[in-house]
Amino acid sequence: MTQQDASSEVKGLIYNIQRYSTEDGPGLRTTVFFKGCPLRCLWCSNPESISHKPQMMFFPQTCVQCYACLEACPKGANKKMEDGSVVVDRTICQNCGACIDVCPANARQMSGKWMTADEVFEVIKKDSVYYTNSDGGVTFSGGECTAQADFLIELIDKCYNMGFHTCVDTCGFASWEVLEKVLSKVDMVLFDIKHMDPEKHKEITGVDNQLILENAGKIKNMGIEMHIRFPMIPGYNDDEKNLKALGRFMKLWGLDKIDILPYHRMGSNKYEALGQRYFLGDLPSLERENVKKAVNILESYDLEVDVV
Ligand code: SF4
Ligand code: SF4
Incomplete structure (x- = not known):
């Protein structure tokens, strides 16, 4: 979903551009957060990223x-x-x-600003020296950045032409046609897997996981560096059965790197700011012991596991 003004320039809806980011790929990065997402994850810590409108x-x-x-x-x-x-x-x-x-x-x-690719790229360019010195680059995140594919491709092209390392952080819920086009000049993908069971996935995110899992395999086959990201939510997806299914799936596809993102409540005040209800209001934080258990289970599938 993008916007065009009278000059036919495509604009993207951006809700944040974070400079000097260290958690969205290697080195020092600029992370561009696109607004709008097809999923409705119950624990979302950026609820302002979901709507496709300011x-x-x-x-x-x-x-x-x-x-x-x-x-x-x-x-x-x-x-x-x-x-x-x-x-x-x-x-x-x-x-x-x-x-x-x-x-x-x-x-x-106001959360969400319609920007041209040139305006976003002006910000990206400011830190080019840090990208070079830290083996960093630019990450496109969200929301779901592939939901504004034309605008995203324009930005990726600009980065590609400047030789900047690029990373796309995606929930994977997009048509293959879109993903293939978006990723053709991208160096790295951060790919979320939230649950291995299709019904449970639907319960906690609003959509089935079939398309997501298919896309994970297809992206792996493109040969792009890929890290799976697993938001670990107590009582929702941290059970042994799910972790083992995730380990088996990754091993089957030759995916070897996974980041565990332990549940936190940092975004809960934003729900109030948007006049929305936070459904996990009473959920206690994850026990450190349980994160350790999850790491052990995933490592037993020869995966490289990081806790972010
Ligand atoms: S409360 Fe809503 S409608 Fe009224 S001025 Fe603020 S943004 Fe506009
Ligand atoms: S009443 Fe509160 S929210 Fe409204 S303008 Fe004054 S300080 Fe801001």
Whole structure:
């Protein structure tokens, strides 16, 4: 999903560009986060990445109750409650952003900005010297970056022409036609596998895993360096049966590197900021012992396991 303006320039919806990132591939990297994702993972720590549209986020803890946003909103979506607090009526809010400009406390932010590939590349280029010196490069993440394939390909081409190492971080839920095109000039893929059982995968992400697993094998056959990423969620996918099935699948396809991403609750306040419910609110953090057990199980399939 991309946008075209009157000059026919393709624009992409980006919600963050993180410089000096060390967790999204080798070396020092710039990670470009695309907004919009076809999955609905229950634990998602970036809920603002899911919608394919810009969204106004309201952080009530930061509000100083000046009430400037009540006046500024053309829809009357901001309400003063009896206790003086401010709430946003999400059934009325149009995510226009008019309230952001008047807020003196930075309690409101827009997630998602339509940008041209040149605008994004201007940011990427700034750190080219770090990419060279650290064997780093550029990672395209999300959301799901392949959901804005034309825009992504334009950015990959620009990086390719400059000789920057590129990495695509994907949930794998995309047509093969799109993935093959996107990955033709990419150096590395970070590929999420969330559950090996199709029904359970659907329960926790909203989609079946068949296409994802097929795509994992096809990408491996392209010969691109590939790391599997496994978000480990207590009580949802950390059982021995699932870990063994994952180990067997990786061994079968000759996939040998896996990063475990242990569950954390760092994104929970963003759900409130978007006026959404966080379904895993009561879920306790992962026990270190259980992460160790998972590492041992996966290592028994001769996999190189990292905990990120
Ligand atoms: S984003 Fe626009 S519609 Fe929504 S509360 Fe702010 S001013 Fe009102
Ligand atoms: S403008 Fe900002 S600080 Fe003022 S009431 Fe609205 S959210 Fe709170």
